[in-house]
Amino acid sequence: MNATEKDLPQLEESFIEEAERIISQYPVSKRSASLPLLHLWQRHFGFVSPQGVQWIAEKLDLEPIAVEEIATFYPMIRQRPLGHYQFKVCRTLSCALAGSYEIFEYIKKSCKTVNEVGHHVYVSEDGKFSVEFVECLAACGNAPVMMLNEEEWMDVTQTKIDAILNHLIREKRKEEF
Amino acid sequence: MSALIKNPFNHDLPPLEAPLVNVQLDGQWVKVPKGLNIIEVAKRFGKFIPHYCYHPKLSIAGNCRMCLFEMGMPKLDANRKPVVDAEERPVINWLPRPQIACATQATEGMAIRTNSKLVKDCQEGVMEFLLINHPLDCPICDQAGECRLQEYAYDFGKGRSRFVEEKVKKPKRVDFGPRIILDDERCILCSRCIRFAREIAKQDVIGFVNRGSYSTLTVYPGRVFDSNYSLNTVDICPVGALTSKDFRFKMRVWFLREAKSICTECATGCNIIIGSRENIVYRLTPRVNEEVNSHWMCDQGRLGFHYIHSKKRVTEPASHLNGSLFPLEWSEALRTVAQKLMEFPPSEIAFLVSARLTCEELYLVKKLMETLGKGTEIFSEIIPRKGVADGLLRSADLNPNTKGAIGIGIGKEGRRIEELKNKIRAKEINCLFAIHENPEEVGIQEDILSSLSFYVWQGLIPGPAVHKANILLAGASFAEKSGTMINIAGRLQKLHKAILCPGRAREDWRILRDLLLLVGVKERVFEKINDVFDAMSKEIDLFESLSWNTVGDLGIDLSQKLKNRSIL
Numbered sequence: 001m002n003a004t005e006k007d008l009p010q011l012e013e014s015f016i017e018e019a020e021r022i023i024s025q026y027p028v029s030k031r032s033a034s035l036p037l038l039h040l041w042q043r044h045f046g047f048v049s050p051q052g053v054q055w056i057a058e059k060l061d062l063e064p065i066a067v068e069e070i071a072t073f074y075p076m077i078r079q080r081p082l083g084h085y086q087f088k089v090c091r092t093l094s095c096a097l098a099g100s101y102e103i104f105e106y107i108k109k110s111c112k113t114v115n116e117v118g119h120h121v122y123v124s125e126d127g128k129f130s131v132e133f134v135e136c137l138a139a140c141g142n143a144p145v146m147m148l149n150e151e152e153w154m155d156v157t158q159t160k161i162d163a164i165l166n167h168l169i170r171e172k173r174k175e176e177f
Numbered sequence: 178m179s180a181l182i183k184n185p186f187n188h189d190l191p192p193l194e195a196p197l198v199n200v201q202l203d204g205q206w207v208k209v210p211k212g213l214n215i216i217e218v219a220k221r222f223g224k225f226i227p228h229y230c231y232h233p234k235l236s237i238a239g240n241c242r243m244c245l246f247e248m249g250m251p252k253l254d255a256n257r258k259p260v261v262d263a264e265e266r267p268v269i270n271w272l273p274r275p276q277i278a279c280a281t282q283a284t285e286g287m288a289i290r291t292n293s294k295l296v297k298d299c300q301e302g303v304m305e306f307l308l309i310n311h312p313l314d315c316p317i318c319d320q321a322g323e324c325r326l327q328e329y330a331y332d333f334g335k336g337r338s339r340f341v342e343e344k345v346k347k348p349k350r351v352d353f354g355p356r357i358i359l360d361d362e363r364c365i366l367c368s369r370c371i372r373f374a375r376e377i378a379k380q381d382v383i384g385f386v387n388r389g390s391y392s393t394l395t396v397y398p399g400r401v402f403d404s405n406y407s408l409n410t411v412d413i414c415p416v417g418a419l420t421s422k423d424f425r426f427k428m429r430v431w432f433l434r435e436a437k438s439i440c441t442e443c444a445t446g447c448n449i450i451i452g453s454r455e456n457i458v459y460r461l462t463p464r465v466n467e468e469v470n471s472h473w474m475c476d477q478g479r480l481g482f483h484y485i486h487s488k489k490r491v492t493e494p495a496s497h498l499n500g501s502l503f504p505l506e507w508s509e510a511l512r513t514v515a516q517k518l519m520e521f522p523p524s525e526i527a528f529l530v531s532a533r534l535t536c537e538e539l540y541l542v543k544k545l546m547e548t549l550g551k552g553t554e555i556f557s558e559i560i561p562r563k564g565v566a567d568g569l570l571r572s573a574d575l576n577p578n579t580k581g582a583i584g585i586g587i588g589k590e591g592r593r594i595e596e597l598k599n600k601i602r603a604k605e606i607n608c609l610f611a612i613h614e615n616p617e618e619v620g621i622q623e624d625i626l627s628s629l630s631f632y633v634w635q636g637l638i639p640g641p642a643v644h645k646a647n648i649l650l651a652g653a654s655f656a657e658k659s660g661t662m663i664n665i666a667g668r669l670q671k672l673h674k675a676i677l678c679p680g681r682a683r684e685d686w687r688i689l690r691d692l693l694l695l696v697g698v699k700e701r702v703f704e705k706i707n708d709v710f711d712a713m714s715k716e717i718d719l720f721e722s723l724s725w726n727t728v729g730d731l732g733i734d735l736s737q738k739l740k741n742r743s744i745l
Binding site (some may be wrong): 063064065066068069073074119142 | 400
């Protein structure tokens with residue numbers, strides 16, 4: 001246990017306070033706070049590392065395997081860092097019929113996301129881009145739909161993706177200067 | 178029930194005070210204790226509801242769906258009174274959907290169908306789903322022959338698969354713990370091992386990750402499942418997902434000859450089955466005895482049998498002359514021993530006896546001592562072995578038959594070992610007969626043994642100072658003999674011979690019987706172990722009114738008799 005504590009990233013006071021506040025919302029069974037804490041951790045660090053699982057388990061007096069089971073059940077809880085820009089392409093019926101699989105392949109090719117890190121989750125070599133399939137994004141009327149980080153894009157076409165990528169590259173250049 | 182191990186659940190043993198309720202089982206009205214699990218209800222009346230995840234000693238998970246059955250409840254009229262038919266029996270309203278038997282408890286008027294069309298369809302469906310991702314590697318799978326998936330596929334399955342897609346690939350040969358290998362593709366996700374680890378072994382490190390189509394059984398990264406009870410998960414695993422590193426690929430299970438016996442690694446005396454083939458023991462598995470070990474045994478006991486096939490074992494009687502070992506004929510070896518024993522005055526003879534011997538052997542030793550002693554008491558002692566009790570099955574006494582030794586009157590629980598050492602050093606004792614014990618173990622080293630004029634060693638694996646022994650007699654291990662032992666709770670239990678002694682080694686009771694004949698006890702010749710037991714029951718009051726045949730497979734409780742003699 002000590003070894004893992006040493007491995008933990010320096011946790012801010014405010015983070016711990018927030019975790020305590022979440023746990024206090026579940027007076028009957030602390031266990032119920034597992035999922036909110038996983039969300040908290042992911043919001044803060046971008047993904048849930050093994051240290052995160054360990055920390056949450058200790059906080060809730062659980063065995064780490066119990067938290068690991070939950071963390072691996074939800075695809076949205078990430079076990080590893082994804083790209084800086086995350087494409088989430090809908091693959092539910094309307095979008096699939098409207099060509100979301102082609103869109104997915106196109107993004108994969110354009111962003112050079114070559115490393116498969118999960119089932120249909122691809123990350124580029126430099127870690128800038130990742131692309132994955134998600135289920136219905138609730139905009140079936142404008143299929144195919146995708147999300148870029150927290151932003152929703154409807155009626156996606158290959159030209160639209162080119163435009164987005166060009167914009168992102170310009171942004172990136174600006175950042176670099 | 179007074180099992181030495183406390184099970185968190187006992188679904189098969191309802192509380193004795195549970196009232197009886199009427200249940201209709203496949204059209205037959207029967208009476209069962211209220212609240213009894215439906216799987217157990219069926220079992221009590223010779224029916225069988227197939228199940229994977231249900232285990233009588235673990236919590237109910239209800240996730241395999243194999244135990245689906247058709248349930249009905251009494252039809253009620255407008256006044257909520259049961260409607261009865263011409264024979265005054267309640268009319269049944271059958272539920273349209275099947276229920277899982279493991280999570281359903283018997284209540285008054287409940288009706289059960291275990292083999293209707295609906296039930297059979299359910300079973301076929303569940304089997305088909307379970308077999309979708311299961312690899313077809315039965316020919317190289319250790320579980321084959323005792324695999325629930327094989328058995329149920331044959332008994333309850335459809336006989337063919339409609340699955341044409343690709344099977345899900347999962348990890349193979351996962352190191353599950355120091356004694357277990359996991360094959361995830363074979364796993365049917367019953368979660369028995371997870372519940373065992375959590376509820377009984379108290380080492381909650383196993384779980385399912387990636388729940389969904391890719392559900393994978395795993396040990397939490399960085400942890401190992403190394404509990405001393407871990408191998409029980411291999412037993413309760415209904416398929417070949419968990420296999421014992423010790424047993425895997427050693428023997429097809431259908432070749433194993435099974436003998437009922439008890440574990441001799443500690444005083445708990447867990448009931449076991451010895452699986453052997455052609456005089457080689459391949460594995461020990463626990464045998465259910467609710468009074469002792471329930472369904473379990475510890476890994477130490479399970480894997481502790483390999484010494485019986487050790488290359489260092491003495492397999493023929495021999496004598497030591499000028500440092501070399503000469504094989505002897507049994508008759509000659511025994512004649513020499515008997516002659517020598519009779520030459521010494523009784524006060525100069527000591528018996529170092531093992532509390533790992535059976536009661537019958539201890540009784541014959543006692544008889545031998547009495548004959549040689551001619552009225553004076555011959556020094557005898559056992560070597561005590563202390564371990565650490567773990568609160569489950571492991572007992573603090575590592576000798577399996579200490580209570581038997583005390584009951585028969587051999588030794589003083591090892592309190593006189595120092596005395597024996599001093600007496601040999603002072604040449605007060607000149608003849609030592611060590612039976613299944615190496616005196617070196619308790620500090621009676623070579624130099625002390627040198628001062629003996631005559632030293633007989635009988636046993637399996639000699640210690641470093643065995644060259645001091647004048648005569649070596651090759652004895653039998655626990656798997657090679659029948660007999661009885663008394664466990665720490667005062668239960669008399671039987672061992673059954675599973676294999677023959679290697680080489681010219683002989684069962685110890687036969688060696689002792691022949692010695693008895695040679696020193697002059699001729700009134701009774703024992704041909705079978707039953708004769709020895711029956712003679713013992715006549716002479717030793719602890720075993721009074723018992724006979725070999727009345728001691729069943731589950732043993733007999735002697736705790737009251739032992740308490741009366743303040744042995745327990």
